[in-house]
Amino acid sequence: MKRSGNIDLQKMRKAPAGVSNGVKFSAVIAGSWLLTGCDSQDGFIYRDAQECTLDNPTQPIQCESAYRRALSDWNREAPRYSRMQDCEYDFGYGDCRNYQNHFIPLLAGFMLGEAVGQDAEYDIDFDRPRGLTRSRSHRSPAYLKWVGASGDLYGDYGKRKVSVSSKAFKPTKGSSKVLGRGGFGKTVSSRASSSWGG
């Protein structure tokens, strides 16, 4: 037989309603992820707790806990891949590991921001570390660059001090903000026929 043997007609039935026109959407917030500007601040990047301690000799414990926190956030926020080779394709051979049935890039460092506020105990804010990795795949836009869990770039891998937006230290999960809509579909207005299909 050259045709489908069995189609579940029950599943193919639709309510006899017309076609939905979709939800109206009006409010569009414009903006972009700025790394420098009025609200920029310094970020200090360390590859591990030891490097952090060398720079901050009186705060070894804070460095250690910042690293641990960056690592646990990283495990939760890092891009996930279902196949090792997909991950390695983006980040480089040997630069990924298995984590809870997925594959994620290895944490390659963490970034700390300046402490803000007069009563801050230290110059550096150890409480909001940002996990970073870098790619060793030359195909990646993050090739030899520091990159955050959501794909935000922070300059060359060799850099230890970067200027970043203060937003960079906001937690990512559950707090993402929609910056805009409508960036696809504009060619639509110039088309002549009803469908894009060929």
Add this chain to the structure above:
Amino acid sequence: MLRIPFAERPDWKQTAEQFGFHFHTLYGEAYWDESAYYQFTLEQIEQDIEAPTAEIHQMCLEVVDKVVRDPQLMEQFCIPETFWDQIARSWYEREPSLYSRIDLAYDGSGPAKLYENNADTPTSLYETGFWQWLWLEQQVDRGHIDRRADQFNSLQEQLIRRFEQLRLRQPGHTLHFASCKDTVEDRGTVQYLQDCAEQAGISCDFVYVEDIGINDRQRFVDLSARPISWLFKLYPWEFMQREDYGVHISQSHTRFIEPIWKTVLSNKCLLPLLWQLFPNHPNLLPAYFDGDPRISELNHYVRKPIYSREGANVAIYRDGELVQQAEGPYGQEGYIVQGFHPLPRFGDNHTLIGSWLVNDQPAGISVREDRNAITQDLSRFLPHIIL
């Protein structure tokens, strides 16, 4: 291959309503047309359509493999340079594809000729995979068509099987489906694919192309601000790459169906490259890039924009003279030229075969008719049988 006038099912419009087939009539004209059907022999289907479809597809993939490695060809294909790496990478990785449709001119004898490859956003899927299947079921059940009649159409079964494979590669991900607003046909196509994906156990959601947003983590999001990690888009890659959000595609962590390497496969420049790699192949028509001196060897030819859909902007030349032209918005990227091979006529109708593939497996055909020699999106869809 015969065209057989036939009685319509008296209740087919109510049936269409029950199953949500809302675009059987478009702009006041019949689109679904069951006042006749086409009849093929099994040999015609298997030898002249199914086997060549698989072979043509493999030849097309060889062209892709050549093009992604060659910056000059990528440029000739008018692919924006910022996407070359990503396209090559998507191809080397064999990012999985879902489906495509190649258009063939075939009159029942001799080799079918490839018109073009709709590899990125083919439509008329629902009519093929489900609706013409249902037509045959009902006509046989009611005793109007011979019980031995078959149809070249395993499309729905194969789509569901393919979605099952894709699900295993994206465990736990929701698959968003997207089409443009104000086109009931595209919405129907996407709804059908969504039904197939759900039957394969994938959790699905829908968003209009125009409603896709970007969040502060560079992720595409739906209307509820949920990140889109996996997206079927019934919207051409060549548009997406040139629009505002094109810059976010590579860093979005979104997996796309069709994959971005289909940018090459759905491009009309594929045709001259095919002729270069497989000259005089029985299923190919001679094709050249615009300006090639060998065009003068063609008495009659068709000029097609590199990016064009539904026959828009296609022009037919006989003995070098323009004889027919279709209107449309395409053409600014340039043209290719293909030897003119008229569609077979059955009565007043010009008939085009759409031959479907799911991944790389031939999966069935659709038959469309037009009064015009250039089939466009308003050409009628007729069912077929094998007997």
